[in-house]
Amino acid sequence: MRAVVVREFGGPGALTAVEVPVPVPGAGQLRIEVAAAGVNPVDAVTRSGVLAELGLLPRLAGSTVGIGWDVAGTVAELGPGTQEFAVGDRVIGLRDRLDVPLGAYAEHLVLDASAVAPLPDGLSAVAAATLPLNALTADQALDLLDLPAGASLLVTGAAGGVGGFAVELAARQRGLRVVAVAGAADHDALRAMGARWLVDREVPDLAAAVRELVPGGVDGALDAALLGIRALGAVRNRGAFVSVAGDVPVGLRGIRVRTVWIAADGPALGRLAELAARGELTLRVADTLPLAQAEQAHRRLARGGLRGRLVLVP
Structure with a gap:
């Protein structure tokens, strides 16, 4: 072959x-x-x-x-x-x-x-x-964040493979209020995918822009764009932060910092595939x-x- x-x-x-x-x-x-x-x-x-x-x-x-x-x-x-x-x-x-x-x-x-x-x-x-790699990564990252419904979540790289699935899963399946970071050309699509707030990826001070939308900072961040400390600054004290790569910032201000290491999971993949078949994942x-x-x-x-x-x- x-x-x-x-x-x-x-x-x-x-x-x-x-x-x-x-x-x-x-x-x-x-x-x-x-x-x-x-x-x-x-x-x-x-x-x-x-x-x-x-x-x-x-x-x-x-x-x-x-x-x-x-x-x-x-x-x-x-x-x-x-x-x-x-x-x-x-x-x-x-x-x-x-x-x-x-x-x-x-x-x-x-x-x-x-x-x-x-x-x-x-x-x-x-x-x-x-679907498999990106959707499972997003799903497992959200598991690590372990945020309750109604909590606020920052997603960087929201127009990418992991980020896009994270926005939809967080907003539509977990009831989170999502701040999505992406280029202006992707804002309308992300809003349709469930993002509550949009921040341009070129903004000079990401933390300040996010804290203007969510005073005190977001409850958690899923850093799919690997912005590191720039994204960590948007998280409230003792919040949660998950990166999709191994290089993560120090967990300042009591923030719980983790890295998602993807693991194959047939049952979870089946659940995600069913969501996609129903049009709930893009x-x-x-x-x-x-x-x-x-x-x-x-x-x-x-x-x-x-x-x-x-x-x-x-």
């Missing part, structure tokens, strides 16, 4: 198309015939070698690293003891391990059944492939490209300005 992997870290040209054997599922696993794979910024970070430098990936020495976290497709084979799904089921899943030779950029992918969820009727594989596809054009997809990702996710189709 065809797959796209990395054998030497570097720029988009480091993505290499290879022919490899079709993977075989082990106990509690299943093999998915891939119909669509989402392209995420973490794919580019993995490809570049930054994660290896941070010790999150082994350094390459004659081995390969798989690329791609988000997958949608059809169950093609069940491993021993796997009973949750049947061959032919439409599914979505998340590959959350970095240290494996194959990712979602492939014609077939083996995942633990616990990382997979049914793909609801009415959702296309292409649209669903934008799935945004910027464009689809053939798997063979993974390098071009990464070059487009690097240019920025995308509304939604690029999706590779084998």
